Amino acid sequence: MNFxxxxxxxxxxxxxxxxxxxxxxxxxxxxxxxxxxxxxxxVPLAVGTMFKKAYGQTASPAIINAxxxxxxxxxxSAAFYTRGFSEAAFGSGSTAAADKAAIGIIRDHELxxxxxLQDTIKAAGGTPVGVxxxxxxxxxxxxxxxxxxxxxxxxxxGLEDTGLRATKGVAGDLLGSPYLSAALGMHAVExxxxxxxxxxxxxxxxxxxxxxxxxxxxxxxxxxGQGAYAGEENVQQAGNTITGINGNSAVxxxxxxxxxxxxxxxxxxRTVLGQFKVNI
Amino acid sequence: MKNIIQExxxxxxxxxxxxxxxxxxRSFLQFAGASAVGVALMAAGCxxxxxxxxxxxxxxxxxxxxxxGSGDTGLLNFAYALEQLEAxxxxxVVESPWSGINATEKEYLIDIQLHEIAHRELLRNVLGDGKIxxxxxxxxxxxxxxxxxxxxxxxxxxxxxxxxYNGVAPLxxxxxxxxxxxxxxxxxxxxxxxxxETIKPNDFTAGVVGSNGQEQPLKPADVLSxxxxxxxxxxxxxxxPTA
Numbered sequence: 424m425n426f427x428x429x430x431x432x433x434x435x436x437x438x439x440x441x442x443x444x445x446x447x448x449x450x451x452x453x454x455x456x457x458x459x460x461x462x463x464x465x466v467p468l469a470v471g472t473m474f475k476k477a478y479g480q481t482a483s484p485a486i487i488n489a490x491x492x493x494x495x496x497x498x499x500s501a502a503f504y505t506r507g508f509s510e511a512a513f514g515s516g517s518t519a520a521a522d523k524a525a526i527g528i529i530r531d532h533e534l535x536x537x538x539x540l541q542d543t544i545k546a547a548g549g550t551p552v553g554v555x556x557x558x559x560x561x562x563x564x565x566x567x568x569x570x571x572x573x574x575x576x577x578x579x580x581g582l583e584d585t586g587l588r589a590t591k592g593v594a595g596d597l598l599g600s601p602y603l604s605a606a607l608g609m610h611a612v613e614x615x616x617x618x619x620x621x622x623x624x625x626x627x628x629x630x631x632x633x634x635x636x637x638x639x640x641x642x643x644x645x646x647x648g649q650g651a652y653a654g655e656e657n658v659q660q661a662g663n664t665i666t667g668i669n670g671n672s673a674v675x676x677x678x679x680x681x682x683x684x685x686x687x688x689x690x691x692x693r694t695v696l697g698q699f700k701v702n703i
Numbered sequence: 704m705k706n707i708i709q710e711x712x713x714x715x716x717x718x719x720x721x722x723x724x725x726x727x728x729r730s731f732l733q734f735a736g737a738s739a740v741g742v743a744l745m746a747a748g749c750x751x752x753x754x755x756x757x758x759x760x761x762x763x764x765x766x767x768x769x770x771x772g773s774g775d776t777g778l779l780n781f782a783y784a785l786e787q788l789e790a791x792x793x794x795x796v797v798e799s800p801w802s803g804i805n806a807t808e809k810e811y812l813i814d815i816q817l818h819e820i821a822h823r824e825l826l827r828n829v830l831g832d833g834k835i836x837x838x839x840x841x842x843x844x845x846x847x848x849x850x851x852x853x854x855x856x857x858x859x860x861x862x863x864x865x866x867x868y869n870g871v872a873p874l875x876x877x878x879x880x881x882x883x884x885x886x887x888x889x890x891x892x893x894x895x896x897x898x899x900e901t902i903k904p905n906d907f908t909a910g911v912v913g914s915n916g917q918e919q920p921l922k923p924a925d926v927l928s929x930x931x932x933x934x935x936x937x938x939x940x941x942x943x944p945t946a
Binding site: 521531591604607611622661671682685 | 875
């Protein structure tokens, strides 16, 4: 067992291996000098423990929390689409069949997110949150979403948009961690889902004003209960007013708001999803 | 945020002299060795965000080349280059729409054009003096009179755009820049889904999502090699951070 070679190989793909194992390189030297004294048989155990510490247990409570917020939303999404796929009032004909297929695609992604986040949280030394007992009417905001397809799609749209806003809200906590890339990979998929759901709603004539993107605060009955889109009307980005930016007068406030999806705070998330009894 | 970029410029100006193309590599190495003390002092005076080593004026006069620079500046310049491409493409689409384009398609394509212009202009302002110049484009491979040709090109650009932002966002040091990138990337994903659905129903995620439900990021070099056919300006991305 060539331990130094293992570290060298890891360093090729993870330049921070030494930092992960110990905040100080000096500590590694201590480890090696210590290693000379221990029996060869015990080295694998010592190495295993060290790597577990490096990759398995270094996630901070803030990171575990951020991942669990994502998991709580994904649990709800997966349950909602799983039930919707078999029960929702898709209607009949080719549109119904295509819509059902789309919900099946989305459900599979949400199930993939649940599994990924559960595995990741466990590997990071945290405890994944479990499935809740949900109120799919959003505290009576929506009537019978599995019998009324309009309600079903309204919730779906709000859920996708809220989920990706939540990811933006916690992305800063993940900066510099190996979890950011995965979170962004899921985040982009939620955005594609949102646009698909919006297009389904537009083609079914559910809204005359709905766009494939979030325009202003989007209170065009696609809301996920109250407050899901609060803040989306923002046109200030990094100290710049986007409306009419640099003389581009065609960039009106609607387009300026559409061009950037906004984060949502955890407090707002709790209120919005709390209506469905999702515990954040 | 702007201050960080401006402060980069002092470093950039010093580096510009060092990396001048008139200095052969061997001389550069000797020079670098001889001035190691100076470099060390320069480095010591820089926080990790002040490591911009791109040219001060990233468009080389007389040569159609840009250097994106390094650090967060380089990553933002990379995004700025892509937004320039997308904005230029949709501007052409909107100016010369295919015959028979319907009102909804036209409205949404104008929306997308204006979103891309908003992205481009924001990045331009955030980069300030650290920004690359205006790139030159060649869209001769796209038949703007043909709906399918335009939409396929749009689909490719949007999918690449999403993967590009997802590839560079984790390399950023600044939380503020990460926020900006995250705010933009989901809008690019919306564009991608709309364009894909316009081409073929239920194609909104086909081929871009793995079994874990995630889109795969692309490295800047891979992104640039895929969009090279549209960009005539030579882009040097060699100073971008890779981890």
